[in-house]
Amino acid sequence: MESILDTELVQRAQRGDSPAFDELIIRYQKRVSSLVYRYVEDRDCASDLVQDIFLKIYTNIKRFKGDASFSTWLFRIAVNDCIDYKRRLKVRRETSLDAITEKGFDPRDDRQDAQIEMGLLTRIENKRIRSLVDQLDPDQKMILVMKVYEEMTFEDIARVMGAPLSTIKSRLYKALDNLGKDLRRLQFIERTAP
């Protein structure tokens, strides 16, 4: 099975050959799970999402026309699912006041448990960096995850996102620029805190 091309497996799966579909899952399960987990950063959500994504692949595989490669098509479904999930979550969170304290934005907390050395970022807590990353626009965060953690090429990311290369780079720039600005703000607060 390992030597068979995706296209052949897809054709077989489209004809209802379940071992072929299983093989496709095996090929991509790890990468998709990794991407989703890095993006949502929650085991249970990631596991639900991955399940949902493969069910979508399963129910839609007959509609896959082969305009893009199978992996691009699959990752596009995964990425859209993740971004949708994040958007829904964001709407829910923004309506909840509790979330503000939950995310640890209380400045007193900031002063309490982060020790920041002059000009150095290293001591800003993971938790805080993660929450900054989490506040990024869902598209921006997805590009960041694909590039930094999944080490995908810009070309692949552009194909999956269905956007031009320049747009991808520009969004990534904005994501990193926002993070950089926020981190400097945090460093400033830390330094000037009594």
Next chain:
Amino acid sequence: MKHLSEEQLIDLVFEETKDSQSHRHSQSCGECRERLDRIALGLHAVRSLDLEPIPLRKPLTVRFLRSRRWRWVGWAAAASFLLLSLAGTRFELNQGQMSVEFAMFGTQQLNDDEFENRLKGVEADMLSAFQLHAEMMQMQVDDRLNALYAEHTQQMRELSRQVEDDIKSVDYQNGDMIASMRDDVYSYIQSEKVRGRTP
């Protein structure tokens, strides 16, 4: 030269450009240097995040799942039987054979408090055994759920219902077992006390 574009800066920060001109510009132009530093700081922060390892289990195919399913049911039955017989054996020792029973509880005279403590110890052992059992079952359940991607939704619902029932029945069993053991041990203590002996 005009300032670097966002694209050029991204290429620089990911070291994906051989364009020495933009590199030189980023060194000599304060504004571009500042923009580059800022995104480099952002990138450094993201890269420094130590995330927990990704919870991946080995992929299972649908057919493999089917064969595992039966093995799993068999395994659970065997495990329950083992525990039941373990508990039963211990229990029989308590009821029937004095010498072994004494070895288990110690031969010295114990007052009520001490005895109560010993009893609690036995109970705690049992509870941790059941806990371990439950955890092992949970691992099996996780493996199975993980492999359900390719199954139809209906089939998935049926399977998870079945798993839940399995877990529930074992839970009930465990609960009953603990309760009856406790009762039996207590009645044994009482009967020994009536006979004027301290176990």
